[in-house]
Amino acid sequence: MLPYGSSRRGTVTLGVLALISFLLMTFDIRSSGEGFTQTIRSGAQTIFNPFQHVAQAVIDPVVDAFDALANLASLREENDRLRGEREELLSRLAEAEAALVENDQLRALLALYDQFPEYTLTAAAILSSGDSFDLRFTINRGANDGIVVGSAVVDDAGALIGFIVDVSETTSTVDPIIASGTVVSVVTDGGDPGIISGQGTEDELRLEIYDATADLSVDSVLRTFRHDNNTPNGLNVAIVTVPAPVNVSKIDTNSVVPFVDFTRLQFVTVLGVPSDLVDEPTDTTIPDTTGSTDSTADGGS
Amino acid sequence: MRTRSVSLLLILVAVLVQTTLFSVGGIRPFRVAPDLVMVVTIVAARRLDDDAALLVGFTGGVLIDLLASSLLGWRALTLTLVAYMAVRTRSRFDLGLMSGALVVLVLSFAGVVLLAVVGTLFGQATLTEPDALRRIMLVPGYNFLLAFLVQPIVGRAVEGKQRSRGL
Numbered sequence: 001m002l003p004y005g006s007s008r009r010g011t012v013t014l015g016v017l018a019l020i021s022f023l024l025m026t027f028d029i030r031s032s033g034e035g036f037t038q039t040i041r042s043g044a045q046t047i048f049n050p051f052q053h054v055a056q057a058v059i060d061p062v063v064d065a066f067d068a069l070a071n072l073a074s075l076r077e078e079n080d081r082l083r084g085e086r087e088e089l090l091s092r093l094a095e096a097e098a099a100l101v102e103n104d105q106l107r108a109l110l111a112l113y114d115q116f117p118e119y120t121l122t123a124a125a126i127l128s129s130g131d132s133f134d135l136r137f138t139i140n141r142g143a144n145d146g147i148v149v150g151s152a153v154v155d156d157a158g159a160l161i162g163f164i165v166d167v168s169e170t171t172s173t174v175d176p177i178i179a180s181g182t183v184v185s186v187v188t189d190g191g192d193p194g195i196i197s198g199q200g201t202e203d204e205l206r207l208e209i210y211d212a213t214a215d216l217s218v219d220s221v222l223r224t225f226r227h228d229n230n231t232p233n234g235l236n237v238a239i240v241t242v243p244a245p246v247n248v249s250k251i252d253t254n255s256v257v258p259f260v261d262f263t264r265l266q267f268v269t270v271l272g273v274p275s276d277l278v279d280e281p282t283d284t285t286i287p288d289t290t291g292s293t294d295s296t297a298d299g300g301s
Numbered sequence: 302m303r304t305r306s307v308s309l310l311l312i313l314v315a316v317l318v319q320t321t322l323f324s325v326g327g328i329r330p331f332r333v334a335p336d337l338v339m340v341v342t343i344v345a346a347r348r349l350d351d352d353a354a355l356l357v358g359f360t361g362g363v364l365i366d367l368l369a370s371s372l373l374g375w376r377a378l379t380l381t382l383v384a385y386m387a388v389r390t391r392s393r394f395d396l397g398l399m400s401g402a403l404v405v406l407v408l409s410f411a412g413v414v415l416l417a418v419v420g421t422l423f424g425q426a427t428l429t430e431p432d433a434l435r436r437i438m439l440v441p442g443y444n445f446l447l448a449f450l451v452q453p454i455v456g457r458a459v460e461g462k463q464r465s466r467g468l
Contacts, residue, residue: 010351024374200430
């Protein structure tokens with residue numbers, strides 16, 4: 001049994017710390033993450049950044065080994081073709097060195113330069129993220145690298161991952177499209193505009209189309225369309241997994257998965273908008289679904 | 302004094318591991334990561350005096366809030382309350398490694414539910430997400446397993462050369 005004095009002092013300390021926590025939450029909500037809270041966040045991330053780099057270098061082989069084990073277990077349940085592909089990936093993972101990964105990333109970046117000639121591209125590695133309740137993650141590029149809030153973030157095949165929501169000097173925070181509250185304007189293969197919203201899970205998105213003209217079949221691709229000035233049209237966003245019929249001019253379905261495999265994400269590319277293009281009107285041309293002129297038609301991961 | 306310093310150092314290491322090893326692209330079985338900071342908070346809190354235990358929980362929570370860019374104070378409040386629960390129950394379950402892990406399981410469940418409820422109240426929408434139930438069920442389970450690894454480490458670090466035991 002604890003002494004009475006110790007118990008009482010602990011309760012007082014609990015009250016004080018709980019009060020501080022409530023004040024921090026209230027202040028953070030009121031300031032929308034700007035001002036004081038933004039300053040201490042940037043400070044903490046700047047201090048922890050080098051330590052996280054070192055920890056990442058130590059931890060990466062552990063993660064690779066864990067991935068390999070997890071995949072070996074799941075391979076038994078897959079068909080021969082997928083098993084072959086998985087084994088190839090596992091052997092590549094086992095043999096890959098950091099330089100090889102970086103080399104691949106640079107090659108992908110070169111391909112993206114062709115895909116987005118009017119954008120500045122910044123390759124970045126995922127640095128850290130919160131727990132299972134917070135799908136946002138931090139990348140190792142920040143304001144010093146020209147990253148700005150609102151920029152689109154894509155994978156090495158040009159599929160949309162999310163958007164920059166917070167920038168410090170050396171790091172940035174990405175709000176992925178799968179996070180609750182994230183909304184992306186998209187268009188179907190048939191040209192119907194709609195919106196996709198994150199559901200807080202890596203394998204489900206919600207698609208809403210209010211003036212639907214055609215049913216959506218399995219594997220229909222949804223691409224960005226008139227989202228904002230920072231986001232090019234035609235980025236692969238999601239794929240339909242179950243046929244979605246039109247119901248009174250509307251399609252509302254959760255049978256949509258993101259194009260990007262978030263469980264394997266390690267590197268990302270930030271699409272920057274040159275300053276002279278920031279205020280120009282959005283390109284409102286509906287992307288060509290035949291793939292003949294749309295530079296992103298073959299994009300995706 | 303040494304005990305407090307070592308505990309704070311342990312929580313810093315836990316934060317570092319949580320934000321790297323268990324981050325996106327890291328080890329997340331079934332797309333859910335264990336909460337190492339919560340485990341260290343519970344295990345350390347049961348070896349510290351009240352104030353130090355609460356401070357360890359608060360510090361770990363604030364650091365995660367800062368590095369994850371989520372609502373500042375969210376995890377700080379949760380982990381402080383978890384540390385308090387650990388302090389209040391330490392005299393009842395001081396039997397060994399297994400009972401210590403069971404305490405981690407129960408307190409982690411309470412902590413994760415608390416995290417989800419507080420997050421929802423402050424606009425984080427954690428309880429309405431489709432994965433909420435899976436996270437609430439899996440995180441305590443992962444933490445239970447992690448406790449078998451964390452307890453001896455924290456025991457050795459906090460108690461020096463004394464023989465480490467359960468909580």
